[in-house]
Amino acid sequence: MEEYIGYLVLVVAIAALALVSVFLLFRPKTRRPPSVPAPPETPAAEAPGRPAATEEEEAAGTATTTVPPPPAEELVKPPAIEVPPPSAGRMVRLRSRLARSQNVIGRGLLELLSRDRLDDEVWDEIEETLITADVGVAPTRAMVENLRTKVKVLGTRTEEELRALLREELLAQVGPDLDRTLRTEPTGERPAVVLIVGVNGTGKTTTAGKLARALVGDGKKVLLGAADTFRAAAADQLQTWGERVGAAVVRGPEGADPASVAFDAVAKGIADKVDTVIVDTAGRLHTKVGLMDELGKIKRVIEKKAQVDEVLLVLDATTGQNGMRQAQVFAEVVDVTGIVLTKLDGTAKGGIVISVQRELGVPVKLVGLGEGPDDLAPFDPKLFVDAIVGD
Numbered sequence: 001m002e003e004y005i006g007y008l009v010l011v012v013a014i015a016a017l018a019l020v021s022v023f024l025l026f027r028p029k030t031r032r033p034p035s036v037p038a039p040p041e042t043p044a045a046e047a048p049g050r051p052a053a054t055e056e057e058e059a060a061g062t063a064t065t066t067v068p069p070p071p072a073e074e075l076v077k078p079p080a081i082e083v084p085p086p087s088a089g090r091m092v093r094l095r096s097r098l099a100r101s102q103n104v105i106g107r108g109l110l111e112l113l114s115r116d117r118l119d120d121e122v123w124d125e126i127e128e129t130l131i132t133a134d135v136g137v138a139p140t141r142a143m144v145e146n147l148r149t150k151v152k153v154l155g156t157r158t159e160e161e162l163r164a165l166l167r168e169e170l171l172a173q174v175g176p177d178l179d180r181t182l183r184t185e186p187t188g189e190r191p192a193v194v195l196i197v198g199v200n201g202t203g204k205t206t207t208a209g210k211l212a213r214a215l216v217g218d219g220k221k222v223l224l225g226a227a228d229t230f231r232a233a234a235a236d237q238l239q240t241w242g243e244r245v246g247a248a249v250v251r252g253p254e255g256a257d258p259a260s261v262a263f264d265a266v267a268k269g270i271a272d273k274v275d276t277v278i279v280d281t282a283g284r285l286h287t288k289v290g291l292m293d294e295l296g297k298i299k300r301v302i303e304k305k306a307q308v309d310e311v312l313l314v315l316d317a318t319t320g321q322n323g324m325r326q327a328q329v330f331a332e333v334v335d336v337t338g339i340v341l342t343k344l345d346g347t348a349k350g351g352i353v354i355s356v357q358r359e360l361g362v363p364v365k366l367v368g369l370g371e372g373p374d375d376l377a378p379f380d381p382k383l384f385v386d387a388i389v390g391d
């Protein structure tokens with residue numbers, strides 16, 4: 001009997017053990033703590049730019065692996081297009097910058113004019129101040145002559161009266177009535193063509209880019225032509241300017257014929273129905289003949305497609321008389337229709353506005369007042385003179 005009970009216990013124990021093993025093997029897994037869902041594994045092809053799978057795609061199970069990856073260039077996220085401010089009112093916005101660089105001339109002149117005795121020595125100092133500010137010899141003489149007569153005849157003595165007199169004389173020299181309109185409107189089916197010329201480093205490429213921005217800000221469709229094929233970086237620079245505001249850029253391989261790039265740019269401008277094509281040139285000043293050949297050819301070739309409406313000569317205000325001489329060579333080679341005076345924020349020699357207009361017989365149409373993308377402004381003579389003499 002005892003032996004029978006022993007067997008029974010053994011059988012029960014084996015059965016219990018078997019039961020426990022079966023339970024452990026097949027026990028329900030519901031009591032595991034819920035796991036945090038891992039981020040879906042995005043295939044490389046689904047990186048930026050690719051739209052998310054639609055519900056239908058997911059239902060059909062076609063959302064991920066069956067779609068071939070798009071070509072590499074589609075993966076690059078296009079840069080956000082900027083909306084630049086319009087060109088009007090820019091000089092007002094940049095007034096303080098202009099005043100900072102220019103009012104030293106005005107303060108000096110007013111201090112001299114306010115002296116108790118206005119003898120020859122003082123008038124010589126006034127003349128010197130104007131010459132130092134790059135006003136030029138002939139305009140300086142004319143101004144001093146007029147000031148001398150008026151102070152004597154009118155007996156002008158108070159600071160306010162002197163300021164008003166100086167303002168009047170400076171304004172007369174700057175030329176408040178010169179036509180400074182920038183011709184950027186298309187003629188019929190043809191876009192306006194603006195050619196940017198000037199010595200390297202004066203800010204030509206920057207001006208082309210800033211002008212494109214300003215025109216886009218005015219609601220125009222603009223195309224940039226990188227005919228400075230001499231320096232690849234200039235085309236890259238222009239491309240960046242264009243991309244920022246959504247303006248197309250036509251460029252050629254490094255060393256390509258600048259005239260052919262200019263031609264292609266204008267042809268594309270016509271095909272795309274843009275308002276304005278801006279062509280940046282290299283304008284290397286090797287020899288006058290070489291320059292004439294290069295710029296003359298660009299202009300002739302463009303004119304097979306459209307007329308050149310503006311030839312803007314870019315001049316660095318900080319280079320003074322040296323820059324003036326270079327400007328003269330350009331003016332002899334090509335019909336300049338307007339001057340862009342850059343870096344006026346970096347010099348007190350604002351008198352160059354007066355001398356350059358007089359020397360070249362062409363109005364200053366735009367001024368550069370800083371390195372910021374919107375620091376190019378239509379030139380306003382009154383605001384300019386106010387910045388010199390102060391309020």
Ligand SMILES: Nc1nc2c(ncn2[C@@H]2O[C@H](COP(=O)(O)OP(=O)(O)OP(=O)(O)O)[C@@H](O)[C@H]2O)c(=O)[nH]1
Pocket residue numbers: 199200201202203204205206207228231234282342343344345346367368369370371375
């Ligand atoms: N402060 C200041 N800097 C300016 C102004 N305009 C241009 N610059 C700077 O001048 C430098 C030269 O400008 P670029 O546009 O490269 O000159 P560039 O004439 O095109 O030179 P190349 O392409 O070599 O012919 C850059 O550092 C510009 O930021 C301005 O109005 N004020």
